[in-house]
Amino acid sequence: MSPWFSAAAVIGQLRAEWTVSEGASAWLTLAVQLGFVAGAVLSAALNLPDRAPPRTLIALGSLVAAAANAALLIAPGALAGTGLRALTGAALALVYPVTLKLMSVHFTRGRGLALGIMVGALTLGGSLPHLVNGLGGADWRSVIAVTSLLAALGGALALTVPPGPRAAPPAAFRPAQAWQSVTRGGVGLATLGYLGHMWELYALWTWFGVYFAGVLSGPGAATQAPLATALVVGVGALGCVLGGVLGDRWGRVRLTVLAMLLSGGAALLLAALSWAGAGPALLLTVSVFWGFWIIADSAQFSTVVSEIADPAYTGTALTAQLALGFTLTALSIALVPVLAGAAGWPAVFAVLAAGPLLGAWAMTRLGRHPDAARIGGGRG
Template sequence: MLRGMTPSVSEAAAPGRWSALTRLAVAVVLAMAPWFSAAAVLPQLRAAWGLSDAAAAWLTLAVQLGFVVGAVLSAALNLADRVPPRRLILAGALLAAAANLGLLVAGGPVLAGLLRALTGAALALVYPPALKAMSAWFRSGRGVALGVMVGALTLGSALPHLVNGLGGANWRTVILTTSLLAALGGGIASGVGEGPYRFPPAAFRPAQAWRILTGRGVGLATLGYLGHMWELYAMWAWFAAFFTGVLAARGLPDPARGAAYATFAVVGVGALGCYVGGVLGDRWGRTRLTALAMLLSGGCALALAALTQAAPPAVLALSLLWGFWIIADSAQFSTIVSEIADPAYVGTALTAQLALGFTLTAGSIALVPVLVRAGGWPLAFTVLAVGPLLGAAAMRLLARTPEAARIADGRG
């Protein structure tokens, strides 16, 4: 049992936990819709505003950086542990919806970039509190529950590529629709009650995030998470460009559209990976599952580096395997933190971990085109593989610590 949890409530006495998981997962996907809105209509924005490559990249990175700033502030203020999660999610979703709507009148990349950063900051009030809220509904089976949450988010991440492949819609309609979805998601989340395994209230301690992250157990879990994040978002951000080149090199017609459909499949298959990762994490132990997933994911990156000139079906098959394992471990890092961090500051710990991870993604996303220009896609994939391989080593170290006895009901 986790320290600070209510000891008298049994798993069987938590009716409605699957309903709560379903509603909160739907709420998070809807509330996070503004994150992906500009990506879905970026070609249209480039044409409408005459965006350069640098300005277009800024619109993508601004959300990541805004999320980092919002997460850092939230962690410093212990918001996720001092404010009920459903209220934070509602506030974040409504703010994100408003900032997203601002794109309709932005008129250019400067104001649009600031609005995208504000959108990311607002969404830092949605994602970490949602993970904490769901942890309060599950004690056993928590890895599966959070895996479903991240899997739903993964599927949402894939949808813009499907939109692009189908030809998209008017960009103003997309922006308006995603804003309405975010507000709806916040409303759904506000109706999800607190679970029976709720965490104790926290006092305001701005330095607590640093203390938690530098502790041995959470520190090693965070190092593993950083190795995972080094690879993940860079692969998601650049796979479409890579596969467009694969198809174009074979002289296939409309390679961009084919790459959009392929990217939807490669990213979307990760939703299944998240569920499988949750099941295996609960049954095998989270340190074992995360290390295995990162070794397989890093191995796929290295294999793809050697096979970039292979036939497109072979490249796609290997990429689908990569897309499955690259995200299969993601929710398990958050689950570990919920099991071994100070119960009063689980929300702060989750938020701080996410802030570090998304900070790293901005660097790896920016590094990929530099590596491609220097040595092609083989060099880029090789460098991306370094992260998960180092992350797997951190998780094996965590498995040997006393904290491992509190992970996955003692399975480590």
């Protein structure tokens, strides 16, 4: 998955290389998101995760992502670069949700922790570009080359993974299953909870550095803001692991509700503190707490779907859920700078808090649904 974050790590150098504005270069980041959505929608509609061998899809997606990422080295400008970033995201739609499915058929006991570790690794990867920037950056060609090589290696490794002891036989081609799987019964409520979670997640990850640079507003902000962002994002890897442990032992519904109430509460507290003009140390402390809990429940939504969806179309349901979630992130990411300019950062944090509060309500409803009996931890 490393090509997802490769351009973000060197965005300043790419702007200089291709002589583009900050607004135009923002599409290099957003294109991956939108490409992933397009790839996930197509994959779910074709039921690819349930009709083709998972390791083949993961290898194919990884190799295409590696090639598209490496092509940035010869791209003539930002327009071609944006197209390549969209292709990278579309290819990774064959990696992320399919890997979730593949791991779920290898684990019954400890499934929440297994998926939590996987999402925690992705979270840690998301923090690395900010760490690179905070430490002085790296040559963009080296970053692109290394991340492309890592993606290709990951694809090759995927070919060695066995299908798993609980793998279902190839499913029949049913395009309507993609929408039906995430709108009915317990899976529909879990998807609504996931949407509430995603509303705040990528908006925080994308814009926290801008927000905190404004809080610092001193000569050291250019270095300190990226390092603070790396901490706020990276601490979520620990949150994912704890979320997996609690999800397995305490119940996934309880864990997701707790995590969203804590992350939503942290967002509201940050809104109040920002309005009151609190100092950077206190704001960063609350933000780290937010960063820990904002992602702690992420893998558990996928785990719930893997447990209660139609076993023949688990991959389709997981892919469709991710497609909806990442579509929503594009909206919240675009909303943040508009709202910050019109009403300030306190309003941004208050609006972001609405997502997890709605998600907590949906998961509470799921806890009373008959499908809850099949979730790890039962109705808890």
